[in-house]
Amino acid sequence: MNCEQFQNRLMEDPFCKDGDFVVHRENCVRCAREWRQAREFERLLHAAMSVQPEKELKLGRMRRSACWRRKTWVKAASILLLIGVSVTGFNLAQQTFAGNNLPQLVVRHIQKEPEALGSRRAMNRMELAEALSPQGFDLVEAPARITAAIPCWIRKRRGVHLVVQGGNGPVTVLLMPGEYAPRRQAVAAVSLSGILIPTGWGSMAVVSHAEEDVEPLMRALQRNVRWRGGRARAASF
16 A cells, blocks of 8 residues: 555545555554544544534523533533644645545645634624635625634635534535636545535535535535636636
8 A cells, every 4th residue: 555545545534444554554654643643633523523512501401501501612612722732733745636636635624724613603794805805705695604714725825714604513615716626526534525616716615524415505605706816717517
């Protein structure tokens, strides 16, 4: 097993015990480091996603609801802080991903920015504009409950990392100018699932952390995302 094959298997299952996978891990320093980081990320992400404040509050008595809410959010914030600390330096080589392997780039990028999942407060229109406009993006109509809009380097240029609160949990959206996908592709990892589509300006990924149906959100974004940061190119679907 070579490094590329190891990375592909790592994306599918960081807890894999296949013989070739284990042998490569034990003999490649770089892949062993990424394996440890990926396992820790998955462990902490699952812990963070298991926090369900609303459910816990309903199960508590009314007179204790305020106390339950505070304790639950403190628990969630603490776990997410641990994620951020644990993956500091999780610098996986994005430049190694070719244009036809953008789904892996998307997963790695999401893994590197777990702190984006921490906010629960919906952003207002002005806050969204301040984050999107400098990167060349506008939203004609914003999805409900966008809780994070973070300008970031995708690979070739600056893009935007959005988090939308869906019915089952947070959904990550990556707007990636200049990253031209050849076709619609699935995005899948052990704790992530979604889709990647080509656009006139690059590509866009919508990825769920909780088995959310991302199709409605993807269609809404296709209608409402506008790019004015450079020369457009016709999308192919």
